[in-house]
Amino acid sequence: ELKVEQNPLFLSMQEGKNYTIYCNYSTTSDRLYWYRQDPGKSLESLFVLLSNGAVKQEGRLMASLDTKARLSTLHITAAVHDLSATYFCAGDFAMNRDDKIIFGKGTRLHILP
């Protein structure tokens, strides 16, 4: 069964602190994605990770991929209130030349001023 599991599902943290969101997936994934969703809005693409060891950074967010451990992380450095949102990881599972992108349940991040 294709599964993508995120933890934690809810995170409340102070501004200025660092934290990591974890994303585990159940089987080989060709690609791993991170998305951001603000309340009542659509999903915005943050990172696309294509290979083992891939690391991408944008501002205070950094994503990495370890395909051997089937693990991706989203690290937040010196959090600011504007980063409050729900973050989703998604695995791209290519099966029989078809692509299924399966999402985790999301991590709701609340950053306290």
Added chain:
Amino acid sequence: NAGVTQTPKFQVLKTGQSMTLQCAQDMNHEYMSWYRQDPGMGLRLIHYSVGAGITDQGEVPNGYNVSRSTTEDFPLRLLSAAPSQTSVYFCASSSFNYGYTFGSGTRLTVV
């Protein structure tokens, strides 16, 4: 460049009614998908398509039909609406290695 356009944005249906959610993209993407989003459940894949004329089922396909007659359009049909189909629906399209671009969503309520 409009990206992915979904219509309508809001819809209220009575149980048993049918309707079609429209999705169109202008990026010439081969891959398109429909997801539903429910509180605490993340996004669940309903149906997806890897190109015109090719569709397949996702995690929760029951009660929904799709077709892909053109690269641009990927409508989702609810055959006989049920309260359990109350949700927010997202259409998305992608090109290889670039992840999905999502539409703005359709908030559907079935009463």
